[in-house]
Amino acid sequence: MLKSALTTRLCHLDFFFYLTMSLANLASMAALLGATAASPAFYPHELTERAGISLWPAQSFVTADFHPPTFVVTKNGEELEQGLIFITPALENVGNSLSSLGSLQATGTTIVTDDGQLVWQGPHSSVVEVEASTDQVFNITTNLMVQELDGEPILTHWIGYGSDTGRGYGSVAVYNTSYSQIYTVCPELDIVYNNASFPSAPTCFVDLHESFVTPSGSMIISVANITSFDLSPINGPTEGWVYDSQFYEVDIKTNEILFRWSSVESGIPITYTKLKLGEGTAGNGTRDSPFDWFHVNAISSAGDGYLVNSRHCWTTWMLDNSGTIQWKIEGNNTEGLSNFTLPTDGLFGAFNPLENGNTFMGWGSIAKLKKFGPNGNNDVRLAMQFGGKDLVQSYRAYRQSWNATPIANPTAVGRNSTAWMSWNGATDHTAWNIYAGTVKTDLSLVGTVQRDNMFEVSYPLPSDAQFLQVAAYRESTWLRNSSVVTVGPFSHPVDVGDEGDECDA
Structure with missing residues (x-):
């Protein structure tokens, strides 16, 4: 959870960092960012990616149609505290790159281990054709993270229409530790948007930047x-x-609006923007191409007030509980606190201080993640990468604790005398018992295999096995059974029912 209310987040092309403890941390954070961003490592598959053969090497499984990235992982041998990595792998250019990727199952909400092994894959992206728009519009998911509600851990992510110009209209999904969606944040808002940009009118208007x-x-x-x-x-x-960047504080359970703030109504002059009218994706100021002068990146509560960050003004403002500006941290060093400006190549994606004094960082448009020890930029405990610069990204990345037991059962596949098994999202099972036989109601234990933190494992079956069921265990404690499935040369499991109670050993 967050250690301080002084939290500023500027992500993806947004430069995401935390002011945790005190403003004095800005200096050390700047040194870390500057040192590590100067010479980004190149992915081994850079040349084949550039040739359009593959955007990233992908994992594949027998039990699930998932294709998460294959990570290049480097560790320095220092012990890593427990935690998982939360990312939303995506293409920098969905429409032009989809044929190279081959499957959008490789994008979307993804949890992996420090070894790059898949733990959970949830909703993923899809391309939407819009004839009237020059934007590439697609259904995307982003900003996957663990948060806390009523003293319990929850998983949240944004999902909705997004475009190449960095805006989105959607909702925030809220899950419990069984991956049951318990709330959808979608308040009723009176919002004006560009009708030509979407295949149908959005029903929710939450932007992708903050949740x-x-x-x-x-x-x-x-x-x-x-x-x-x-x-x-x-x-x-x-x-x-x-574009009037706004933020709302809403009741998660009822969608009641508790507070509203508008950049246009705030009194911040339009001349404060560092963006030029008509520059890049800024917009030319017409109804069909509004000027994106402010572009909110991140908002968080701070005591009884708020911190709000503007990408295009290079500034973070502190607001009181009425929305009145109290002070600001500015990108041109006018108040002597910082000298940060817009990262034009989008190298920065996440600055995530951990409770043990370590730091986890992501680089946004470079699909690169690093975990630093307390000794700064030369103390790299973990480095992971899955794609090349300007090709793939993860809008934000987090390393957090998460323990979950899915409401869905494990999946088993019996194919060519081999049992394959997985349990999407489960974090705590350590082993599998495998049961097989010639009669689906009379299966016997044929073996046990350790999970070894793998998403999917396999085990050889007797040659006469016709039916298969697996059971997930945490040490000696039974957790859940799969359904009974047939064994054969099938590409997908044939479910014959009977989840049953704990299989007899």
């Missing part, structure tokens, strides 16, 4: 609203249009 659960159990969400605005102070039209 922060506060200590009081509410959620802070970001929203992008199109509104008219005088752009003459920046040499634009008097009757111009902008």
Whole structure:
């Protein structure tokens, strides 16, 4: 969980960092970021990726149609505290790169171990064709993380329409430790958006940048609203249009709106933007191409107030509980606190201080993750990478504790005298018992295999086995059975029912 309310997050092309403990940490954090970002490692498959053969080497399984990345993992031998890695692998250019990837099952909500072994894969991306739009629009998932609600761990992620211009309209899914979706954050909002950008009208309007659960159990969400605005102070039209970056604090369980803040209504002048009208994806200030002058990256609660960060103003503001600005940290060093500016190549993706004094970092558009010890940038305890620069990314990345027992049962496949087994999302099972026989109601234990932190394991079956069932164990404690399936040359399991009680040993 968060160790301090002073939390600033600027992610993906956003430069994500935490102010944890005190503003003095800015100096050491800047040194760490500067040192590690200067010479990013190249992935061994860089050349084949650039040739369009493959965006990333992918894992594949018999028991599930998942294709998460194959990670290149380096460790220095120092002991790592328990924890899992939460990412949302995605393509930098979904439409142009989909044929190279081969399966969108490789994208989306993903939990892996420090060895790059899959733990859970949830909702994934899909391309949406929109004839009237020049944007590439796609259903995406992002910002997967563990948070806390009512004293219990929850898993949250954003899902909805996204585009290449860095905005989204969707909702936030909230899961318990059995991966049951217990809430959907989708407040009723009066939002103006570009109709031509989406195949159908969005039903939820939460932006992809923020889904922060506060200590009081509410959620802070970001929203992008199109509104008219005088752009003459920046040499634009008097009757111009902008994206008004807003944030709302909402009740997770009821979607009641508790607080609203608007960048346009805040009194921050339009001249504060560091972006030029019509530059890149900034927009030219028309109704069809609003100027993205503020671009909220991250918001969090801070005491009874809020911290809000703007990517295009290079500034973080502290607000009181009425939304009034109290102070700011600015990117041009006007207050002597920092000298950060927009990372134009998007190298920075996550700065995640851990409770033992270590730090976990992700690089956003470079699919690279590192865990540093307390001795700074030369103390790299763990390094992981799964793709090349400008090709793939994980919008945000976290290393957190998570213990889960899925509501869904384990999956078993019997194929060519081999039993294959997995349990998507389970974190605590250590071994499998394998039961087989010629009659589905009379199966016998034929072996036990250790999980060894693998997503999927296999075990040889007797040559006459016709039916198969597996049981997951934590040491000697039975957890759950799979269904009974037939054994044969099938590409998918044929379920013949009878989950039953604990299999007889």
